[in-house]
Each structure stands twice: as structure tokens, then as C-alpha cells.
Amino acid sequence: MQQLSRRALFGAVPGVLAASAAQAQAQWPDRPVRIVVPYTPGAFNDSLGRLIGDRMPALLGQPGVVENRSGAGGSVGCSAVAQAPPDGYTILVCNTANMAFNPFIYPNLGYDPVRDFAPLGICARLANVLVVNPDVLPVANVAELLAYLRARPGQVNYASSGAGSSPHLAMELLKARTGVNVTHVPYRGSAPATADLLGGSIGLMFDNVPNALPHIQAGKVRALAVTGSERDATMPDVPTFQQAGVDRYEMYVWFGFAAPVRTPEPIRARLTAMLRRSIADQEVAERIRRLGADPWFQDPAQMAAVLRSDLDTWGPVIRAAGIQQG
Template sequence: MLGLLGLATSLTLAASGAAQAAYPDKPIKLVVPYPPGGATDIIGRVVAQKLGGALGQQVVVDNRGGAGGNIGAAAVAKAEPDGYTLLMGALTSHSIMQTLERKSLGYNLEKDFAPITMVGSVPLVFVVHPSVPARNLKELIAFAKSKPGFLTYASSGAGAPQRMAAELFKRTAGVDVMHVPYKGSGPAMNDLVGGQVLTMVETVPAAQSFIKAGKLRALAVTTPQRISMLPDVPTAIEEGLAGFSVSSMFGVLAPANTPKPIVDRLNAELVKILQLPEVKEQLLQQGAYAMSTSPEQTRERIKQEISMWAKVIEDAKITND
């Protein structure tokens, strides 16, 4: 009897291994939890095209927008963990929502996903209306301290990475700056250029054309090192904000309990893809710097993002309104 049980177990394991070894044998769905046209969608389409070629199966982009990315993310969290449904995650936004909407969120970012790899990062930049008498971030901090509550900063939404970066700046620099929320980066940038608000922390792609046209003044980027898109703009760290580092991070996740051989296969292919010069250039055209990590490194980065933004949200008493 024991021999038969052992044989049955061996056959089951062998069949499971064979099924995983054959992966993928049908198209894969890459869920983008936002409408078409945004950064997550564009990055996802670059990844999907190359990954499909590497795996020999079509990778279909499935846009499931709504609820700030939560509807699509929740759908992947509940999907079969077989490697055929993946999430193109806006990981900074999802990490913020983990705290901001913890009572209503339909998934847990750390428990309900198997991280595969980080894919790219989009840097942010401090910009001010030209009427603000600050030529650099140190001068902005001094000006804000001289007039508490006078400076206004725009954001693209209550839980947006741009808003969180500004709140982190307020806490780090010890300044009192008033938040003016908008429904999206477009309206926020329009009012900033028009002088209705005075400053903002915005993604470099959204702000770059206004900076080059002289309609906004760039004071500092939020990355640890200077960036190729704005090589003459110093970092916030150079300007005296020790340890200040914020980027909008993107990555690919699978449902929790996806078999490790499948996760490892996807990671290996994506790491190779993200090192291709043409992929780096395609992402850079969208303002994203390509990057890749191991599944373990990806998990750790998500943990760090959740922890960092939870503290900012709690310290600033931010609510999603």
C-alpha cells in the first residue's frame, strides 16, 4: 500500500513538474489597472511585446481601470496562480493605497502577490512658478519658513505619489506648505503654470516641457543621483535633504502561490528584456528608467515602499478625499 501511495505521489509530482516545464502553452494576460495611454499602460505594452517573443506565446494587455488601480490589482490577486494572469503594477501607487484605503482594499500587496521583478522608475522634480523667489531648493525651504502657510503646492490627487513626495518634503524640511488637490496632473500643471498655485512635485515627463519653455523653474530632482533628462538640476540630497529619495516605481507581479519555477522563468526573461538597449530607450522616451530585480529584491522594495508611505500618511493625517 505504501509503495502504491509513493508511486502515486511521484507520478503527481512528475505531472506537476511537466506542466510547469511546458509553461507557457497558451496566451498570457498582463493586466494594466489603468486606462490606456498612461505611463503604466505604455510600460506594460513594451514589456508585453518583448515578453511574448521571449516566451513564444502572446502576452495580451488587459486594461482594467478604476478605483485608482485597485480594481485591476484585486482581479489579479484573485486569479488562478498559474502564471497566465500577471499584473503590470504601479507599485508606488499600490503601496500608498495599502495604507490609505486599507479598510476597503480588495487585496493585500504583500500577501496576495508573488513579486517577479521591478521594471522601471519614473523620477520626480520640484518645480515652482517663476514668480517664486527661489532659485534652488535651499532657497525654497528658507522662503517657506519665512512665510508659513503662504506657499501652495498642487498635486494630482490625495493619494498620488506626487502628493506623498510633497508631504515627505514638508516633514523632512520642516516647512508649512498648503496642499491644493486636483483631479489629475494636467489640471494641476495648468494652474501651476498660470500661477494659481506656486509649487509642485511632479513626474519629470509631465513637467519637462514646461521647464524647457521657461514656464516653470526646476529646483531639484527626487532621485539619489542626477538624471539624464535634467542633467543640470541637482538632487534634493545635494540641496540638503539627507536621504530624500522618491520615484514612481513599476513592476510585474503574479498571484500569490504561483509556482516558483514559473516565477523564476518570468523573472529570467524579463531581466534579459530590461537590459536590451531598445527597451531601455523605449522606456526612457516615456520618462522611465528601466531596471530589474530578483523576486526577493522586488518583495523587499515593496515592503520598503509600504512602510515609508504609511509613516508619511499617518504623520500628515492624510485621508483619501
């Protein structure tokens, strides 16, 4: 048998590798896809990851397996995905907090939301709502609240579910837009903050609409405004901040998926198509609504534009507030 020359042998290697890569992409997926949720089980991020994972067998032929990797405000899980092999078998459930807040909050983040990830699509979003305990703060609307706070600069405390959380940033945005001075009291989650709000030791807080809604409906707290561009369907009598007279105030928390940046485009396209079909499914959309969010599909280009806009919005707000962790 004729022996191949060294030049011929090594010259063939790139072509062999390219053919192998193309074959691997054509066969993808031939095993389960890992869905990394960078938070503990139970939150909306986790529910969305499991909801999409349940759709994967029908749409991709392989299951999606959720892996919770919490820590540092989601940064631990995000860093793990950024460093994962870009083969389509590891994707991230990402949101406004870990993509648009964390880069300004954590000095040693471990990932760059633009450089290290390929967007696959946004699937849902939700708004926050500002609520007060009327026994502590006798105000009926945003204008009365702002007047009350301006008469007592720095004397009123507000709760949040944690430093750097979306409820915390919602108040910092309100401060930036109106100039009011209120004092932040961070809690370790929404539940203990809400307990103190209901108990009267704190006067006001922002929270995700699904968390606050039962207490609003029970009459235990008063909703003053929602942070979105439209009124929330679950409480149509509550205005948006812009309707309440606060200019340039809009905030949503979005939830989507991303892959390591070098994941091949054909694989990314199939993942995006899977997400699009999942969100278009009426049963999936209804389950998202029952979880308190709105189905909101944005393709990769739209997701990238949303992220750029959020980075431009939240960088100045976070720097002005001096929020830092770690």
C-alpha cells in the first residue's frame, strides 16, 4: 500500500475536521440538552426552563434537563455556560438581572453578556409594581407618595428582595427620574420583605407583579403604579408610572435563552425555532400567564437590541446608586 506523505496527511486534517464538525451539527441533538438555570428551584427562571425543557422531546427529539447553579446573583451559572463547550448541548436561562444588571454590580463577573453569549430568544417578560402599606403611608397615588417623600427626605425606608434585584433597581430608577430620597433596606428575598411590609415595619416596596398580586387583591397593600409601558391585565385600575406623571419610566424583567458564543449557527437556529414554536403554543403561553408573566417572543437580533438598550439604561442608574457586590 502506498504510504501517504507527511504533507498530504497533515494537509487533509482541516478537511477531515470540517467534515466531522458538519456531521456533528447534522446529527445534533443526539443526547439531552442541558438547561442551566442560574437560580434556585421555584423562581420564574426555573419554571420557564422546565417548561421549555418539557417541549424539547417533541420539537428536537431529545429532552431538556434543567440544572440549577445558583450563586452571586446568577453569575455562577452564567459563567459556567459561558465556559461550556459551544456544541449546543448547554444553554442558559438568562434575564435582565444577570445580563443587564450584574455587569455593573459585580466587579469580577466572570462573563461578558455581549461577548460571551449568542442570544437565542426572549420568551417572556413581567413588570414590577409599587405597593404601600396604607396604615404606614397614607397615600392614594404616585403624586401623593412623591409629595410625602419630598417632605421627608431620607426618612422613609423601602424594602427590596435584595441589593441589585429588579425591585431594588425599580426604586433606583424612580429616584433617578424624580429626585426623591428614600432609604433602602435589602432583604434576602421577596417573602421576608413582604412580611415586614404587611406587618407595618416598612412602608413601601417594589415587587414582581405575581408576588404582590395576592396581597393587592386581599386589600392588605395598595398598588400605586406598574413599571411597564401598559397597564397590567390582572389589575387594570392601576396606572403605569408614565400615566401617573413620571416621565421616561419603564421597566420590564425579561426572560430568555442564550448559548455559548461560538455555538454553530445552524444549531442556534434550531434552538431559536424551538423556542418560537414553544411560545406560540397556546398551552405554553397560558402556563406562562398563570406564572404571572406575559409570553413575549423576541428573536436573537431583537434580543440583542433589548440587551443593548438595557445596558445603556441601567449602567448610569447603578453607578449613580453605588451598588456593588462581591
